[in-house]
Amino acid sequence: MRLLFTTWAWPSHLYALVTQAWACRAAGHEVLVASQPALAAEIGRCGLPAAVVGHDVDAVAMVRRYVIGAPRPGAGGRGGGPRAAEMFLAHAESMTDGLIALAAGFRPDVVVYEPTALAGPLAAAVQGVPAVRHLYGTDLLARAGTVLPGLLAPLAERYGLDAVDPFGALTVDPTPPSLRPPAAPSAVPVRYVPYNGGSRPVTLPKPAGPRVCVTWGHTMAKLSARRFLLPDVVRALHPLGVELVAAVSAAQAPLLGRLPEGVRVVVDAPLHGLLDACDLVVAHGGAGTVLTALHHGVPLLLVPQLPDHAGHAGAVAGVGAGRLLPAADATPERLREECRRLLTDGAVRAGARRLQEEMHRQPPPSARVGDLVSAARRPRERPSDD
Template identity: 35%
Template sequence: MRVLFTSFPGNTHYFNSVPLAWALRAAGHEVRVASAPELTPAITGSGLTAVPVGSAETLQEKTLRSMRERDFRSVEQWMTRAIPSKLHLGQERADDLDWDELAWGYDGFVVPTAKIMNDSMVDELVDFARWWRPDLVLWDAVSYAGSLAAAACGAAHGRVLFSHDIDARTRNRYLALKAEQPEGERTDSMEEWLGGWAAKHRFPYSETLTTGDFTIDQLPESFRLETGLRYLSMRHIPYNGPSETPRWVWTDPAAPRVLMTFGLSSRTQAHLRVLSVAQVQDALDELAGLDIELIVTLPDEVGAQLDRIPENTRVVEFVPLHALLPTCSAVLHQAGPGGFNGSLRYAVPQLIVSLFPDAPIKARALQRAGAGLSIPPAQATGARIREAFERLLGDPSFREGAENLRQEVLRQPAPSEVVGDLEALAAEYGRRDAVVH
């Protein structure tokens, strides 16, 4: 069969799907990967065939332009002002949210962000899908251009999650509250946006444009949210792009190895850097007194701004996490899919310091499993980071909790083991009643 993967141009989101794409390719299926032109090097670097669609404007340029247009001076201000104080997408109970909060959240954050990520790709992606005629479209969970392309050509389609399924849970609450509103006040900016694209390309709106026919979930089952949707469980296999293992990684550390990493996205998108240079310096100074080997990944231009690098610290621009994490005793990260899922896979106790909307629910899941801690970025002083690492390293229950999660991860089927399920789902949901040029 023909399988089309789609992703907005975010490396870590695309990397989340690479092992599955190769499992399908190795099973004999045709695979293409469509995204904005800036992702083409990452796609071809993974050995897969790219289909560039949309404008050459980069994601960072689109994001910063949108922030300027809406008078946001920082990504933190964007997240806190665009979402009302009670509306945290990662909060534990979606049914605590009322209609005004959800509508404001959709109008001010969810849909504008989705437009930034998707709008420029839709027209060309639909044209490609109607020409290539895929049997199955697999789309990163916020890359709705993929669901539109699938509906336009009649293909079965599924989301590939990178985190907890907060979007589906919040959408369920939104639709329930929408039905309770007076008939003239049932606004829905998500349906208006996706419905507008559907009307342009001559097919009807369906809620599957927001949820897919099914969803591939790579989190342990104990972390999952109840949404009523159909899920296909798959083990997370770390992929970090073309990379090499430095020689120092193969040497067993003389002291516990601790990692501080801030994600691939922060290398190219400065507004996503969760800690300031001053905060990083404060943390390094505090951690200098611990008997650890500290590895810090920072862009070279940021590392050059540090005043001091302690003797127990190594600052590098990049190390593939799947090579480094198995050697680590604890990790601080910003709750991105690579750092979070990779740490689960390798049983590393985690310290989350993040601005991402899904970070609170990730942190609570870790804490319930006894496998991690969290600190809000504004409170991430060197002293607090040191205290957290001392707990993670000194209390063996954190390693036990992390190992329990690792065993749960390893019980999930590998990508190669879900290929047959995807073949069946493509046959079950495939439709050939779409408008095709």
Template identity: 35%
Template sequence: MRILFVAGGTSGVIFSIIPLAQAARNAGHEVVMAGPENVVSTITSAGLTAVAVTSRKMLDTLLYDDGERRPIPTDLHERYIFNGRCFGRYADWCLEGLLAFADHWRPDVVVGGTLVFAAPLVARHAGVPYVKQAVDMGEPRTIDLAAAAELGPWLRRLGFHEMPRSDLFVDVCPPSLREADAPPAQIMRYIPYSTKGRIESWMYTRGDRPRVLVSAGSRVTPDRDFEILSGLVAKVGALDVELFVAAPPDVAAALRPLPDNVRAGWLPLDVVAPTCDLVVSHAGGTTVLGNMHYGVPQLLIPYLPYAMGFTRRLTEYGAAKMLPPEDDSPENVAEACREVLGTPSYRQRARDVSQEMSRLPGPSQALAAVERLVHTSR
């Protein structure tokens, strides 16, 4: 069977769909993952075949054609519409190359990550089933409507009256944290994926002080979201803790000099995170899910509006504490860290959700659902 995976435009969302793609490859299927040129190395480093369908980057959707930056709305509803149109614009850039590849390669099924709006269009064009896989715990549905509006010309060109719906939805959100009106889904255990490297003893050997991990996600650069990461480091760094900062090498260099109790740079999160007592982050979807998997309590500051929904759900569950972005003063961040570190129930609830996730079906079982779908559609 030929399976075409359609990736998003940044590494974080690609990491989410890699386990299912690897399971398909290991089962003997032909697997190709399509994405923009700038993420090809991320795909191939996971042992997967990649095809580049556009030279443009996801972040280019934030710019007008003349290079000027588009103003980002401050109203939450308008921000969702803005985000949806950006994702629709990105899909527009991918579709020419994606449709041409599908016409030649002829997949049997198309799997696309959430918010990858080119995937349903190429699946229907190719006349094959479309599988949507969640890459986090869910986004506002207003984003979908705005993306469809942006893709109106493509819908007319392809002869569609509306955005095609998925034939199968693979959800990685644990059932106890799904929204009440979440659609029917094949549940799949979320498996964190990250680039690998050599580990050293300090990564898995604890000292006497609490361990805190700070992250602003895989998309942070010296020019993008750096102030979020550097701000979190400064606010948490004053605590008497052993502090780890997950950051690309160039970002880690820009953070220096750092106090002696702080280590910044590439971190093997599968090794370091389980030793930590707290994770402080921007509430990015894959960051949150990964640390849920490792059973670590979290302090979440949802700088990204789309993260508000699942941040609230995890907070209500008791495995995290949310601090609104407007309240992220050094004093408030430090006090929130102390609360989570000093309250055993946060750790217990984090372990509860981790244990729930460990019992969920793995990628091979989700793949079996995809195989059944393809078989019955023929």
């Protein structure tokens, strides 16, 4: 069987697909991962064959406009329409022609796409094969079920399609059941197996006391150095007397400034290898960070600054596995207060471990290969070669 995986050029979205793609290859199936040019090298570093489609879209500039509020080019103000939806559509417009051409040559039996890579279901519909949606976190697009089909309608019409279901024929969900929204489409569960990039893991020694890992993903520093809150958070927490680990990328390291003595700075280390020996994670609310922490049963203090981060943080706080602190309220005093509470709150720690148990009970990616095969074998009509 041939499987075409696709995502737009955002590393964390790719990482969410990696272990399932590996599982498919290990089962003897042919796998190809398609994305825009900016992600090709990273796909290769993940040990997967890459194909380049479309052109790069400046996602950072688009996110910066809808978060910071800068007007869109040619617009007099904020304008109408969801900004995130505009970004997803821009990526779909970039990628769909190339993805359709690639699929015509590769002849996949199924297209697997992360939920914001809307070129995936379009290319699958043109090719006449099923599209499988693979989530990377809580299904925040579940509420957009009435919006996304209309968003895709002009592109669908361009390719002679009456309609395209942006939710695909099947959804694979790596989140624990407690984090799934009630209105989310039905999904098959899969165990979350952390993959945070191919850098060499760093193993921390056993701590003498409480250890707190502070990490801020990759997005916020790209948007604005002022929105990269990690250095301020580390300085705020230092008076607590706990061991602090600042997990950053090489690009973020110059933004740290002078940190207090004793702070351990870890650069470009996969988060998965750090968290097993931590008691708390303080972070931005990205899906990969959240699921990796919960994989280890570690509670979270989340300070979201983007809508999707707020959605992930709200889900975690709602089931008692952590706390959400709005960025506007994240004063040094409040940060210390929340950390003290979370480090001593047995109920929150139990909540995080409960989600860990839920995650580990779910079938591994290898067990879901059969579902992809079954989806591909359902009766369907393939387009002719005429």
